[in-house]
Amino acid sequence: MKPDALLYPAPKGLYCEIGDFYIDPVQPVDRALITHGHSDHARSGHGQVLATRETLDIMRIRYGEDFCGTSQAATLGETIDVNGVSVRFHPAGHVLGSAQIAVEARGTRIVVSGDYKRRRDPTCLPFEPVACDVFITEATFGLPVFHHPDDRTEMQRLLASLKQFPERTHVVGAYALGKAQRVIALLREQGYDAPIFIHGALQRLCDYYRGEGIDLGELRPATLAADEKQDFAGTIVIGPPSAFADRWARRFVDPLAIFASGWMMIRQRAKQRGVELPLVISDHCDWPELTQTIREIGPAQVWVTHGREEALVRWCELQGIAARPLHLVGYDDEGE
Amino acid sequence: MKAFAELLDRLVLTPQRNAKIRLLADYFRSAPDPDRGYALAAIAGTLSLATVKPAMIRDLLLERMDEVLFRYSYDYVGDLAETVSLVWEPPEGVVPDDIPLGDAIDKLQTTGRAHVRRVVRDMLDRLDTPARFALLKLVTGGLRIGVSAKLAKQALAEMGGKDVTEIETLWHGLAPPYLPLFRWLTGEAERPVLSTPAVFHSVMLATPVGEGDLDGLDPKDFAAEWKWDGIRVQLANIGGTKRLYSRSGDEISGAFPDVLEAADFSGIIDGELLVGGTARTNRATRTFSDLQQRLNRKTVSRKMLDEYPAFIRAYDVLFSDEVDVRGENFLARRALLSELVASASPQHFDLSPLVPFSSWEELDQLRSDPPDPVIEGIMLKRLDSPYTAGRAKGPWFKWKRAPFNVDAVLMYAQRGHGKRSSYYSDFTFGVWTEIDGKETLVPVGKAYFGFTDAELEILDRFVRDNTTERFGPVRAVRAEPAFGFVVEVAFEGLNRSTRHKSGVAMRFPRIARLRQDKLPHEADRLETLQAMIERKS
Structure with missing residues (x-):
């Protein structure tokens, strides 16, 4: 069958008419398949939800027990029949529990990658290339400017700064799901074994990651009694990026603002946010990873969604690969 | 080049003077000669390097890259050197290593016009992204990192445990890569002796x-x-x-x-x-x-x-x-x-x-x-x-003489840096004037000091509670004739300015007092400021 008949963008999200389900819908629907737990992909209020066990757990942590009507856990690599459509989940390497979803009917297979990356991440399973007719790729960093450096060297920059400015609190902005835990795990891999202080918004997700067997070392809450200002000097504190501007940040001694994000590749971005030490740590593919993945999978068609679609479509054209932008709305363009 | 590139990147984003000095001094301590001397020259503006035109850099890139993809990239980043440093991909098999800064400068200074294109291309291939950026900024002439020669000298003083006036006195008698200067600062040699007395002698200050x-x-x-x-x-x-x-x-x-x-x-x-x-x-x-x-x-x-x-x-x-x-x-x-x-x-x-x-x-x-x-x-x-x-x-x-004072209305606030990163501490204020028959506030200046910590708390709270619009780190606050925040601004003088909409620019403005006792409509008018300029000329 024609791929457009199998999956197409509808107002509530990417829709499979035959199977009557949506993938990562942005509004409540009867049946939703969810790629991963970030809030712009995983929303509450759907009737039935099919996702990996970890993604369901994360949704439960974020939205409470009644985040949906009924839920079903998808096992990676196992085929599930949804109203005559074969559906299979494969690891996407984005955050814990993240999956690509392969949708297949009448001899046509489309892989919805969700968000994904190709580098090693100590907190989740690596991306698995799946042969398909249509590969739907994200394009958050879909511009040739994005060449993310090795994350180990980025961590070494943080540790060097800690040595150079031992009297300052190193406050790292990192998204609460995935990025924060990855930064912590990477620091541990670099041999940093002092306690790391975390913002309250990170606590439950960090606990969950640990419960899943991911070693985050000693974490302590970044809270204090009124008279202990000096305590955070020379420590690493991790919080959601929005907490930078909050009164929360005032408890720290001479805070040095750090942000762990793929956007930190661009100097002006760092400058605008008042970031002093930008760390390029991304949970999305950079440009070479996007293009290599497309080459490796070799799909007949590429559909490009959320991000800078036009550059990736242009690249596909230059390679003689059929490609088009898939105009889906509602995903956070700043998804880092 | 790597260490120099990292230094530049840190300096650009570091607002505090003392932190900048530490970054510089640590670099001067750890970098070898002659790299550190050339770095000093690049920062202090004493490096002479035949500059390369931006058009040539663009051409070099387009030898390898699709023009449409380049345009998307450039539009997104906005700075040519940065765009090129980010999109540049060395040919298959070339693994980036590093080129010592001194070697790179030496090579560039001794390369004739005819070969500069090839030399720059080879260097871009061998460097990593931050170092490519540093190289491109060097060869296109314009580091723009917010560090003055004065600050660089202060860092040298810090590094060698000397008084900055000693360095100022020596400065014009020395030239890149400043080997005798560094040997003196590290204690390996005596203070350099200057051959010409027509050099700068540190001034006496009051x-x-x-x-x-x-x-x-x-x-x-x-x-x-x-x-x-x-x-x-x-x-x-x-x-x-x-x-x-x-x-x-x-x-x-x-x-x-x-x-x-x-x-x-x-x-x-x-x-x-x-x-x-x-x-x-x-x-x-x-x-x-x-x-x-x-x-x-x-x-x-x-x-x-x-x-x-x-x-x-x-x-x-x-x-x-x-x-x-x-x-x-x-x-x-x-x-x-x-x-x-x-x-x-x-x-x-x-x-x-x-x-x-x-x-x-x-x-x-x-x-x-x-x-x-x-x-x-x-x-x-x-x-x-x-x-x-x-x-x-x-x-x-x-x-x-006593400073000038006006009462102005708070219009915008921006978050500060470092210690003040969680405070709205940079304030733009305006005075009234009539535009198209309507009483309007026009900004006349920006101040980020003069107030006490306790006053900053009050200002910060006002900004958070009365934000009308946000533009990145900047917030617009309520400023209406009957509601807003009046501050007394002290300043040393006024200049005419074509850059500011109000046509005036204040020198050394600071917030002298919070005037919570006043309503915005009681604040001063632009005509008052204009009259001050008239009086002067």
Whole structure:
């Protein structure tokens, strides 16, 4: 069958008419398949939800027990029949529990990658290339400017700064799901074994990651009694990026603002946010990873969604690969 | 190049002065020669490198990259050097390593025009992304990292445990890559000996008159001079070599050929650079805004020279001929200076007059109401003091006229940096004027100090509770005739400005007081500020 008949963008999200389900819908629907737990992909209020066990757990942590009507856990690599459509989940390497979803009917297979990356991440399973007719790729960093450096060297920059400015609190902005835990795990891999202080918004997700067997070392809450200002000097504190501007940040001694994000590749971005030490740590593919993945999978068609679609479509054209932008709305363009 | 690139990246994003000094000093300590000397030169603006045109860089890139993809990238990043550094991909098999900064500079300086393209391409292939950016900024000439030569010298002082005035004194006698300087700073060699005395000698600075500072001092021990609103300079003419330096030792000879040409005496003098007429030609001294027309230029047009003639109002003499007279007392030096000025060009030099006074009260009167609008206060100099570099308290005082004050309305606030990153601490304020028949606030300045910590809490709370719009780190706040926040702004002077919508720019504005007792409609009007400028000119 024609791929457009199998999956197409509808107002509530990417829709499979035959199977009557949506993938990562942005509004409540009867049946939703969810790629991963970030809030712009995983929303509450759907009737039935099919996702990996970890993604369901994360949704439960974020939205409470009644985040949906009924839920079903998808096992990676196992085929599930949804109203005559074969559906299979494969690891996407984005955050814990993240999956690509392969949708297949009448001899046509489309892989919805969700968000994904190709580098090693100590907190989740690596991306698995799946042969398909249509590969739907994200394009958050879909511009040739994005060449993310090795994350180990980025961590070494943080540790060097800690040595150079031992009297300052190193406050790292990192998204609460995935990025924060990855930064912590990477620091541990670099041999940093002092306690790391975390913002309250990170606590439950960090606990969950640990419960899943991911070693985050000693974490302590970044809270204090009124008279202990000096305590955070020379420590690493991790919080959601929005907490930078909050009164929360005032408890720290001479805070040095750090942000762990793929956007930190661009100097002006760092400058605008008042970031002093930008760390390029991304949970999305950079440009070479996007293009290599497309080459490796070799799909007949590429559909490009959320991000800078036009550059990736242009690249596909230059390679003689059929490609088009898939105009889906509602995903956070700043998804880092 | 890697360490230098990392340094540049950190400096650009580091707002605190002390943190910048530490980054620089640590780099100077750890980087090898001659890399650190070239880095110093690049930062202090003393590196001469035949510049490469941005168009060539673009061409180099388009040899390898699709133009459409390049355009998408450039539109997104906005800076050519940064775009190229980010999108550049070395050919298959070339693994980036590093090129020592010194080697790169050496190679670039010895490469002829015909080969520069190939050399730059090869280097771009071998460097990693941050180092590519550093290289491109170096070869296109413009680091723009918010570090002055002065700050770099401060970092050198910190590194070597020396006084910054010693470094300023040596500075113009040395050249990149500054090997003798670093050997001295690391203790491996003696202080370098300068071959020419026409170098900068650190200037003597005054401390402000604080509460009670003059108590117990005898007016008879001091001479008073007017403090003119120009820029402090040092003019050296030794053995036929003429140089003009700013207060911090930056050479500004290129911008003032008229003054340099007229300097026919031999020695080094200290004075105020001004535009307009000297007292000896009986024409008026013109304002700082007029002087600004002449500042920061590499070359000056004939028209500029005619319209904004520059001169030096001499304060002091450091060398008479080649004799160091800094050890002589003020009166002895002044006698020498007066002789020297008397025989110099009357259009280009005059002697700063002494202001007679017999008591501190009398001087206070004079200070508050000076006879010329280009005077910004009084200088007090101990008669028996030698000329000593730096800012010691006692021999020289400055006593400024009272600042100007206006009541203005808070319009925008921006988050601060470092310690203040969680506070809205940079404030833009405006005054009222009528635009199209409507009372409107126009911004007239921006201030980020003057208030106490407790006052900052109040301002921050007001901003958070009364935000009307957000633009990145900036918030617009409620500012209506009957609701808003009035602040008393103190400033040292006003200039006309074409950059600001209001047409005025404040010098050294700070928030003097919070006026929660006032409503915005009671704040000052733009016409009041305009009248202040009129009075001045």
